[in-house]
Amino acid sequence: MSKMLGRTASGLFWMMRYLERFENTARLIDAGFRMSLTRARTAESEWESVLTTAGTRDLYVEAHDRFGTRQTVDFLVAEKDNPSSLYRSIEAARENARMTRTALTRDVWEAINETWLQFKRDHTAQRHQTDLQDLLSSVRQQVALVRGSINGTMLRNDIFRFVVLGALIERADNTARILDTKYYVLLPSSASVGSSLDRVQWEMILRSASAERSFHWLYGGEISPAAIVEFLIHDVRLPRSIAYCYDEIIATLTGLEQEYGRRTDAHDLAASHEAHITDSTSDAIIGSGLHEFLIDFIARNAALSQQIEQDYRFAK
């Protein structure tokens, strides 16, 4: 086999974007669910913000008039009309994997197929709140299995690189969205700084990014908006931070450049985004508008995704 089909590169990239989305949405549901248990009074607004982060609030309100726990969870887990539901994400990931089967190792394909089969079993069995916890923890375990098979069995060539790019682009987008949905609690003007409400909100942000343990490890008990912004945007040690994703995106594009013997526009674009992130300090971001920074980043990230699709001929 000589060079990879553009459609195969596309399938690998999107397989991973959907798989990453599958996991991130599960984590969001988990964080939202916890919030709704501990803060019953504001549960509805918490679910609304979870839907906003998942990018499906508008679709949700077309068919629902309130943000009840049961309806929101159903919508996020199993709704077939919601393109970001867990069901649709893993279905799309698996469909892309089927399309690119010849590029995957048997281990990776079986891990993804098993993730899909396991999810279908779990969500048909899901009846109670404890089942939801089981389902969400099974999602995390299955995705870890897929990631493990990818790392353990795949050649480090272009196939692997498109897989990695898909995961990183999706993850950077997710982290930015998590922060943006809650940007107001990170503002210096926020009325009740240091109150228990803020603390719960900040915990929720960290939990959604699977970063609460590592944050406490690094910062002890000191939670401050600037520290959270610094951690999720700039700390390259955190695998879900935006800076980490862009470090890895650049490294992966450099790998492709060496393999293919040509530099792409996507590579230059990624480098300029990375410089933009590094040049904006957390204090400056908070001072001049966290929301504006994040909105701008989400658009830049989407533009990079499109540039990758174009440069590597994902479609005609």
Added chain:
Amino acid sequence: MGEPVDFFDEMNGFGEGVREPYQAYQRLLSEIDPARLKRQSKKAEDFFRRTGITFNVYGEADAEERLIPFDLLPRIISAREWRTLTKGIEQRIKALNAFLHDIYHRQEILRAGRIPAPLILENEAFLSQMVGVNPPGGIYTHIVGTDLVRTGPDEFFVLEDNARTPSGVSYMLENRETMLKMFPELFSNVGVETISDYPSLLRKALAASAPAACRDKPTIAVLTPGIHNSAYYEHAFLADQMGVDLVEGHDLKVVDGRICMRTTCGFEPIDVIYRRVDDEYLDPLNFNPDSLLGVPGIFDIYRAGGVTITNAPGTGISDDKALYSYMPDIVEFYTGQKPLLKNVETWRCSEPSSLQYVLENLADLVVKEVHGSGGYGMLVGPAASKTEIETFRKKLEARPANYIAQPTLALSTVPILTEAGLAPRHVDLRPFVLVSPNAVDVVPGGLTRVAMREGSLVVNSSQGGGTKDTWVLSDE
């Protein structure tokens, strides 16, 4: 052992005891704990599901992927039986290729009056665009899956030639893999011919048909309609096993007189395309203009020697069931020999006397559409209700030339594992054949399809049929 039965059982004959090819296996089987058999059967199913060895059924609302039931008891063929079959198949396939070359060139068989000209010239599967075209090496049917049925110890019939795009070879290979995993000890005690080199033979056969434009090691690709096709698993499997690309129509484009695939680094030419797309969808410029599965202009490149398409466009006509009834004449005409394998007696409903006979005996016959496949649109008289027969009668009277009829054959049985123990079920056999310029290779094995329901004669997977591993014994 057992009582005399109406059908020939390949393990127990007509009830006179275990037949020779099954004796070694039967001794080993009797030592396996029945509980283990059941466990292994469940394990095999899990394996198929986990690996995603599934197919899609057309026309079902929620097009779920389904598993084809796999039965753990092998179907066993002796070395002697296999030699007879192989000779017959080779003869038939050589005749088929000579026939296809003839009808797209001098049409001598029509001039000799051995086949009515309208059957060819007015046939929708006859591609006039292929007239005068010379496929590389003169081969039309590179890949064939001849369907055989058996009614007695030496009674084999060809049921269909399947020279268009035969499927099922991945099941032959996966069934064997599964058996090797489930019962490794069987294979160290019974000499079974290996089939695992099929993918490399296929690759060689395809490479041997490289077009004139190919200058280097041929680049090969499998062309699939996509993941929603019922045989997608097989397309991916074969591409994977051969180490070639799996492409869809929209990956391909004509660039500088070659068919090229869109890669991450630009367009790269392909030399040989093993297509799993039917003729009419191959090229929207030359055939069906609505097709989204094909490549605009591919046929012109093919004619100019820029790419090889396997099987060649226009081979589909040899799967026509009315033409099938002329196969004995075709074999004689091109080989000068009597056919080694028998045809099933066939009534062409286009002929008034045959039609009358068929209408009078619908309840005993199997009636098929001449262009049908996969068990769709057919009537199995003995298994049909009165209403079904009457509905079918109207269709038949409206378009008699669209149908042929055959007697209901007493298909042989092979035992399967059921909840209640071993029980006989009807089977057929599809050996897989590869044709290269210098050789016809029949891989020693095949796909045994089995009707899982008691008494049923319909083995098609789309109609609930299952499969078995097929053993060809080595000569001792």
